[in-house]
Each structure stands twice: as C-alpha cells, then as structure tokens.
Amino acid sequence: MIEHLYVHIPFCPNICPYCAFYKESAGRERVELFIDALLIEAQRHATNLLPRTIFFGGGTPSALSYSQMERLLDGLQRILNLSELREWTIEMNPATVAADKAKLLKQAGVNRISMGVQSWDDLVLKKLGRTHSAEKAEESFFLLRDAGFENISIDLIFGIPGQSMTSWRETLEKTLSLAPEHLSAYGLTYEEGTEFFYLLNRGVMKPNTHLEADQFELAAQLLGKAGYEHYEISNYAKKNYSSQHNMAYWLGSDYLGLGPSAFSTLERERWRNICDTGLYSSSTMSGRTARDFEEKLSSSTLEAERAAFGLRTHHGVDFIRAQPWQKELEEMEKHELLYRTHDRWLLTPKGFLLADSVGEIFF
Ligand SMILES: C[S@@+](CC[C@H](N)C(=O)[O-])C[C@H]1O[C@@H](n2cnc3c(N)ncnc32)[C@H](O)[C@@H]1O
Ligand code: SF4
Structure with missing residues (x-):
C-alpha cells in the first residue's frame, strides 16, 4: 500500500x-x-x-x-x-x-x-x-x-x-x-x-x-x-x-505523485509526469499515460539516495548503511564536515553549509 x-x-x-x-x-x-x-x-x-x-x-x-x-x-x-x-x-x-x-x-x-x-x-x-x-x-x-x-x-x-x-x-x-x-x-x-x-x-x-x-x-x-x-x-x-x-x-519511503511534473517512486520504479498541464490533462483524460520519464532504480542508487538524504537530517547515516563510503566519510571527518556518534555519521555546522558537496560522495 x-x-x-x-x-x-x-x-x-x-x-x-x-x-x-x-x-x-x-x-x-x-x-x-x-x-x-x-x-x-x-x-x-x-x-x-x-x-x-x-x-x-x-x-x-x-x-x-x-x-x-x-x-x-x-x-x-x-x-x-x-x-x-x-x-x-x-x-x-x-x-x-x-x-x-x-x-x-x-x-x-x-x-x-x-x-x-x-x-x-x-x-x-x-x-x-x-x-x-x-x-x-x-x-x-x-x-x-x-x-x-x-x-x-x-x-x-x-x-x-x-x-x-x-x-x-x-x-x-x-x-x-x-x-x-x-x-x-x-x-x-x-x-x-x-x-x-x-x-x-x-x-x-x-x-x-x-x-x-x-x-x-x-x-x-x-x-x-x-x-x-x-x-x-x-x-x-x-x-x-x-x-x-x-x-x-x-528516509526513502515510497510515494506517489499526481499531477503535472510530479515524481513517484514505487518499488524501485521512478517516473515523472509530463511538465505540461494541457498535455497532462489530455493524456490522462483519454486513458493514456502522462509519464514522460521512467527509470528502474538499482539497489545501490536507492542506498546512495537514502544515505545522502539521511545525512541532511538529524538522523544522519548509520554505520551499517554508510559502510560502502567509509573512506570518503573519514576524509570528510578530517575536514570537520562530519562527526560520528556511537552508531552514526552526522553533519557538523560547517558540514551543513557544504551539504551539497558532502552529499556528492554517495554517487
Ligand atoms: C512551491 S513554493 C510555496 C508556496 C507558494 N507557492 C508560495 O510561493 O508562497 C515552496 C517554497 O520554496 C521556496 N523557494 C522557491 N524557489 C526558491 C529558490 N529559488 N530559492 C530558495 N527557496 C525557494 C520558497 O520559500 C517557497 O515558499
Ligand atoms: S512562482 Fe508560484 S510556486 Fe513559485 S514561489 Fe512564486 S508563488 Fe510560489
């Protein structure tokens, strides 16, 4: 559901x-x-x-x-x-x-x-x-x-x-x-x-x-x-x-997006509806799909997204999930962009300001 x-x-x-x-x-x-x-x-x-x-x-x-x-x-x-x-x-x-x-x-x-x-x-x-x-x-x-x-x-x-x-x-x-x-x-x-x-x-x-x-x-x-x-x-x-x-x-839950330009992610499928209200309406009303982009997400992409988004929140990324990027995370720690608690990585105040660059390590 x-x-x-x-x-x-x-x-x-x-x-x-x-x-x-x-x-x-x-x-x-x-x-x-x-x-x-x-x-x-x-x-x-x-x-x-x-x-x-x-x-x-x-x-x-x-x-x-x-x-x-x-x-x-x-x-x-x-x-x-x-x-x-x-x-x-x-x-x-x-x-x-x-x-x-x-x-x-x-x-x-x-x-x-x-x-x-x-x-x-x-x-x-x-x-x-x-x-x-x-x-x-x-x-x-x-x-x-x-x-x-x-x-x-x-x-x-x-x-x-x-x-x-x-x-x-x-x-x-x-x-x-x-x-x-x-x-x-x-x-x-x-x-x-x-x-x-x-x-x-x-x-x-x-x-x-x-x-x-x-x-x-x-x-x-x-x-x-x-x-x-x-x-x-x-x-x-x-x-x-x-x-x-x-x-x-x-945190990486599935979601459905309705309406033009809306993204959906369901069980590794991601799609976007067309960014055109007229076309969205006419396609949908005539029983055709309004999607103009679809992709199948690999489990590694999903894991990378979860890590990148999680790091932007107060939950951070737990050590188990963060394992594939251990070396990169340690490097960021040296630059005081990240710190660790007993079980997870979190952004430092300096890391918050450079969060987009930090997030890139996951992709
Ligand atoms: C879809 S709009 C919100 C609701 C409504 N349309 C409005 O403007 O009052 C979502 C929010 O994104 C933020 N936003 C939009 N474009 C932005 C930009 N280029 N840089 C920073 N914040 C932006 C604004 O704070 C805006 O309220
Ligand atoms: S253009 Fe529309 S959606 Fe964008 S900030 Fe202005 S009112 Fe909100």
Whole structure:
C-alpha cells in the first residue's frame, strides 16, 4: 500500500523571478480540466493507496477558487480511503489565503498549512517579486489560526542580494513572535531558466556566500534557542511537528505523485509526469499515460539516495548503511564536515553549509 501522496497543483497568481517549480498562471478552463484529470489519475491508483500523509504542493494550491478546491477535495474524499491519514498539508501563498477557503480545507481534513512568507521586510518581498506585503502575510497567518489550524509552517528565504543581516534577524524574530509550529529557511538558489539565473549570469545579481553562511548560522542559533529542533538542513520544528511527509521522502519511503511534473517512486520504479498541464490533462483524460520519464532504480542508487538524504537530517547515516563510503566519510571527518556518534555519521555546522558537496560522495 502506498502511504505518501503528493499532489502537484501547478497554478500561481503570479510568477516569482527566482522560482523553478513547474507552474503557470491559472486560466479557468485549464484548471477545470486539470481537476478532472487529477481525479482520474487518483482513481487509477486508488486500490493501492492508503495515505498516511498527503501533500498538496505547487505552484500554489491555494490559487484554486473556492468551488475548484471544493470539487477537488470532494473528489479525492470520494476516491481515496483516508482512514489512516495523519497529516494533510497544503502550500499557500499569503496573497491567496481567504476565510472561506480556510474553512473548507479544515472541514475536509487538511490539518497542516505551509505558507510562503519568504520575508517580513517589504523591500525584500519586492525584490523577490512577491505580490503580498508583510502585513497581508500576517493577516493571512491569523486568519488561518482563526480557522483552527494548529500546525502552520512558514517558508523563509535568506541569502538574497541586498538582504542585510538586520533584515534577516528581524524576519526571524518576527516569525518567532508568531510561534508557528514549523519553519523552513531556504538559502536562495539561482535555478536555471529563472529570471534570477539570467541576472546572475549577466552579473546584475551577485551572491555573497559569506553573508549567506552567517544568515544560515543566525537562523540555526535563534531558532534553536527558541526551542525549534533543526531536524533537516532547511527545516525547523517544535517538538512533534516535523513534516511527516517530507521525512518519509528523506528516509526513502515510497510515494506517489499526481499531477503535472510530479515524481513517484514505487518499488524501485521512478517516473515523472509530463511538465505540461494541457498535455497532462489530455493524456490522462483519454486513458493514456502522462509519464514522460521512467527509470528502474538499482539497489545501490536507492542506498546512495537514502544515505545522502539521511545525512541532511538529524538522523544522519548509520554505520551499517554508510559502510560502502567509509573512506570518503573519514576524509570528510578530517575536514570537520562530519562527526560520528556511537552508531552514526552526522553533519557538523560547517558540514551543513557544504551539504551539497558532502552529499556528492554517495554517487
Ligand atoms: C512551491 S513554493 C510555496 C508556496 C507558494 N507557492 C508560495 O510561493 O508562497 C515552496 C517554497 O520554496 C521556496 N523557494 C522557491 N524557489 C526558491 C529558490 N529559488 N530559492 C530558495 N527557496 C525557494 C520558497 O520559500 C517557497 O515558499
Ligand atoms: S514561489 Fe510560489 S508563488 Fe512564486 S512562482 Fe513559485 S510556486 Fe508560484
């Protein structure tokens, strides 16, 4: 039985210049067709699905209108057995949070919100091309609390050129004052094909890796002091509030992804649906596959992925699993990127900053 379900909802109210997730602007007819297709895709897998976690990601799932959301939720509730469901997350952009939608989601059983605040500094929000202000984000946060959500996560971004240490500190402090249960703090990445990537290559945007490292450390320090557990490089949670869905990915569980661009990994098979909403919808509706990529994973690839992802979490990699890379890990230990406990390898604070390079040793 598949226990983890991802649903990709590829629509956004506007397109942010740094973002490479598969998304497009929401046109009414396209959204309706997409919902039809998604429900058909869900139906195809229904007999093998008993989800413990569901994650509506995007894009911006909250960009759906009330009636679109209602149709999607009703359809999924009809098709799926949700008796084992423990965590149901939806990603929201503060600009698209509304009281009626929040109530609908709560009633449907969604119990976790992940909201992309990014910064509480209006100048930084402008730089990121966000359409909401800090004030609107705060309003949205309280609206979600009033609707009864007791598990809210806030996404923040640091390492943005022009974002001072003071601005980042204030963003962290403001976030702490709201006491969300979970927080993701991402270092800005320049993703190929985005406007920021183009600006970087033309030398218009200049990253400052030292400042970024200081901002990472400040987050770890302030959030740790406030009682948040740093359970994955970019993720912090109050006790018992780490994301069960993401932990399942990181620890190598199988998952099914529905919707355009969604990946699935089931019993050594990995596939991705096509990154084109129109084609995804028409293929699925006419009974054809929407996959445009498939691969069979070898057990050594799966082991390498588990080790690489595990190392990014507070679980680290246990000695038995780490055996094939013993020499490389010892080398990293000499450079103070890793340390060992009685049974496992873990990243040092310096290792956190260079985690991508450390992860490469497994492949
Ligand atoms: C799919 S978006 C989240 C929800 C919603 N679409 C929003 O923007 O509010 C997931 C998160 O990824 C992060 N993100 C996206 N692109 C990024 C980039 N290039 N660098 C760092 N973080 C990024 C943002 O923090 C964003 O909130
Ligand atoms: S950051 Fe969120 S709102 Fe902005 S383009 Fe990406 S998915 Fe859409």
